[in-house]
Amino acid sequence: MTPNEETVLSGISLDEPWSLVETFSTMHRWMPDDVNKGADEIISRLKRLGIPHTVYEPEIYLSIPLSASVEAGGLSFRAKPPSMSLPVPDGVSGELVYLGANVKNLRNYTRNAADLFADGAGNLAERLKGRILLTEGFGNPALTSIAEEAGALGLIVINPGQNIHWGTCTTIWGTPGLSDLARKPKIPVLAVNNPDGQKLIAMAEAGQPVTVRSDLLEGWFAQKIPVVQIDGADDPDSFVLVHGHYDSWEVGVGDNATGDATMLELARVLYRNRAALRRSVRIAWWPGHSTGRYAGSTWYADTFAMDIENNCVASVNCDSPGCRWATSYHKTTCMAEMKAHVTSVIEEIAGQTPDWIRPKRAGDHSFYNIGLPTYFSLSSTMPDDLRAQKGYYEVSGCGGNIAWHTEDDTLEIADRDVLHTDIRIYTLAVLRHAAEPVLPMDWRATASEFAETLTAYQDAAGDSVDLAPAREATQQLADTLNGLYAVIDAGEIDPARANALLVRISRVLVPVNFARQPRFAQDPAYVCPPLPMLAVARDIDGLPADQQGFARTELVRGQNQYLAALSRVRRMIAEALS
Numbered sequence: 001m002t003p004n005e006e007t008v009l010s011g012i013s014l015d016e017p018w019s020l021v022e023t024f025s026t027m028h029r030w031m032p033d034d035v036n037k038g039a040d041e042i043i044s045r046l047k048r049l050g051i052p053h054t055v056y057e058p059e060i061y062l063s064i065p066l067s068a069s070v071e072a073g074g075l076s077f078r079a080k081p082p083s084m085s086l087p088v089p090d091g092v093s094g095e096l097v098y099l100g101a102n103v104k105n106l107r108n109y110t111r112n113a114a115d116l117f118a119d120g121a122g123n124l125a126e127r128l129k130g131r132i133l134l135t136e137g138f139g140n141p142a143l144t145s146i147a148e149e150a151g152a153l154g155l156i157v158i159n160p161g162q163n164i165h166w167g168t169c170t171t172i173w174g175t176p177g178l179s180d181l182a183r184k185p186k187i188p189v190l191a192v193n194n195p196d197g198q199k200l201i202a203m204a205e206a207g208q209p210v211t212v213r214s215d216l217l218e219g220w221f222a223q224k225i226p227v228v229q230i231d232g233a234d235d236p237d238s239f240v241l242v243h244g245h246y247d248s249w250e251v252g253v254g255d256n257a258t259g260d261a262t263m264l265e266l267a268r269v270l271y272r273n274r275a276a277l278r279r280s281v282r283i284a285w286w287p288g289h290s291t292g293r294y295a296g297s298t299w300y301a302d303t304f305a306m307d308i309e310n311n312c313v314a315s316v317n318c319d320s321p322g323c324r325w326a327t328s329y330h331k332t333t334c335m336a337e338m339k340a341h342v343t344s345v346i347e348e349i350a351g352q353t354p355d356w357i358r359p360k361r362a363g364d365h366s367f368y369n370i371g372l373p374t375y376f377s378l379s380s381t382m383p384d385d386l387r388a389q390k391g392y393y394e395v396s397g398c399g400g401n402i403a404w405h406t407e408d409d410t411l412e413i414a415d416r417d418v419l420h421t422d423i424r425i426y427t428l429a430v431l432r433h434a435a436e437p438v439l440p441m442d443w444r445a446t447a448s449e450f451a452e453t454l455t456a457y458q459d460a461a462g463d464s465v466d467l468a469p470a471r472e473a474t475q476q477l478a479d480t481l482n483g484l485y486a487v488i489d490a491g492e493i494d495p496a497r498a499n500a501l502l503v504r505i506s507r508v509l510v511p512v513n514f515a516r517q518p519r520f521a522q523d524p525a526y527v528c529p530p531l532p533m534l535a536v537a538r539d540i541d542g543l544p545a546d547q548q549g550f551a552r553t554e555l556v557r558g559q560n561q562y563l564a565a566l567s568r569v570r571r572m573i574a575e576a577l578s
């Protein structure tokens with residue numbers, strides 16, 4: 001750490017952030033008016049601290065769960081309807097059919113039905129048509145769309161524990177475009193807890209019919225987006241975007257009052273030390289995360305697309321830091337090109353070398369299609385052995401605490417010491433990102449990840465396909481990048497010129513690895529495999545003979561896209577070095 005960095009970090013205090021965590025722990029932030037009150041709380045603190053900010057108030061499309069129940073055998077079971085599920089206030093009745101989930105995949109948002117159910121996906125339409133599907137898991141978008149396509153009347157998901165988790169079930173990312181509307185869920189979805197789920201399984205096996213009822217409030221709502229811009233001293237147009245949601249399920253302390261507090265302290269400390277910033281830092285608090293499938297961040301990505309395209313150097317998401325027992329960094333979200341940068345920060349602050357998870361198609365990561373290098377969403381989490389000791393199942397936030405998305409996500413889920421560590425990690429990562437002369441993105445790491453992906457795909461496909469052209473192009477890209485970084489490291493290229501090039505490379509290579517849809521569109525909210533245009537190679541071997549030719553056709557086209565993208569990057573580098 002440089003003396004300058006030490007000075008900035010020494011200014012971090014828990015006073016402001018913990019005060020916001022405490023206030024948010026008493027405020028529900030999911031009904032539209034309450035969400036705006038949450039924004040007002042952040043805004044009043046920014047005003048008091050003298051931090052310049054802008055407040056936007058777009059109309060975004062939301063679906064807010066109100067009530068739900070499952071009635072069967074004269075009993076009524078408590079239930080929660082995921083956001084964006086079809087409201088059925090008058091009830092829908094039908095035969096219940098239980099398909100056991102593939103338990104490994106409870107949190108798997110794959111669209112591959114064969115991977116979701118313990119006995120595969122054979123005859124799915126025959127088994128589900130006109131019936132109500134009962135299965136274990138969460139009311140996730142992929143599962144919902146699979147049930148809907150198979151003709152199910154409804155879906156009941158059995159959550160793993162005593163608490164029912166809030167969630168969402170649409171594959172549409174953000175406010176839908178006209179052509180997205182066809183993917184809006186057309187069936188009711190309800191989540192029940194595990195004990196009630198076991199009773200429903202017995203009823204399904206006894207052939208008992210059920211009635212599901214749900215009510216949701218759906219429509220356009222004006223929601224506030226506070227944004228802080230801290231101008232860099234040398235290159236104020238360029239900016240690091242730090243962002244996270246302030247709307248939550250219930251009072252959402254671990255998800256995401258702690259994140260809101262982290263960003264508030266980051267804003268306070270960096271604004272005071274703005275002379276240390278070469279480029280700008282922009283900090284945004286989003287609404288519409290829980291009930292709009294990331295409608296707030298998506299609105300921002302849409303509305304400021306050209307500013308982001310031309311000037312944004314990275315996306316740093318802040319979700320669920322500072323939770324109790326979350327002392328481990330073994331599930332930290334990061335793209336390959338940012339790993340060296342984030343590793344050094346976590347090693348210096350927490351004394352741990354992080355392990356990574358590939359950024360998911362979830363959690364306000366609304367900037368993949370534009371092509372922003374990305375790190376965090378989840379930062380700290382509970383060690384695996386502690387989680388096992390507590391008998392906790394896997395969740396997607398709150399540092400691994402199963403209070404995630406429930407009424408138990410209250411003040412006790414936050415931890416002052418863990419929050420302090422996470423604030424220091426975010427601050428050092430963003431400070432360095434904004435202060436270093438050359439942007440910390442290492443595309444050599446990305447090229448080597450591409451090579452690993454191609455090897456895995458080739459191995460899975462066997463002799464039936466040939467990915468040699470893609471592998472050769474990847475090696476050529478790696479060679480070209482080695483040349484580029486040698487020039488950068490030797491100081492033989494002007495940093496401004498190097499940075500412009502590195503950013504332009506990101507606009508090609510991030511979408512290649514994280515998006516199926518065009519730039520400025522939004523991919524649906526389900527798993528995007530690495531190098532998605534080539535991912536059919538992975539499945540080709542298991543396909544029936546009559547589909548092999550179609551799969552090979554898709555692969556040829558995918559490989560062409562990949563080759564063209566890599567050759568574009570090599571040309572950019574050659575031009576910049578000439």
Ligand SMILES: [Zn+2]
Binds near residue numbers: 245255256319320
């Ligand atoms: Zn969250």
